Amino acid sequence: MKRHALLAWLMTLLPLAACATQAEQIKAGYAWIRLLPADLPAGGYVLLNNQGTSNAILVSAQSGTYGSVMLHQSSTDTRGSDTMRMLDHLTIPAHGQVALVPASYHLMLQQAKHPLKPGDKVDITLNFADGSHLQIPFLVRPANATD
């Protein structure tokens, strides 16, 4: 009988020990899309803050609004030309932050399924390495938005 009571008490502690998913550790802020004219790809930007005690690894993203969402990194090569490369993952370190901002990491958004205008909200879902997901509303801003 006494053993059962001890076991019951131990069971109540178990939920505290359960780990948060990678998506649950992430707080997203300042999510926006720079809309470009015609069918030019749009850039998606967001600040990702990892409030957890382990790394969160972003592996892909998708949206019902865009046919293609890719994780890219812009940089300037040694000759001063701007280049972009595709990333297969992006690590947000424990207690750290990664900024997706113009001229750096960004989401490359292509094949919009309907016309968008500044002020619209677009949901984009981030997929993490542990299989968890985080849906974030992005605010559509005009082409001349920079910050």
Ligand SMILES: [Cu+2]
């Ligand atoms: Cu890109």
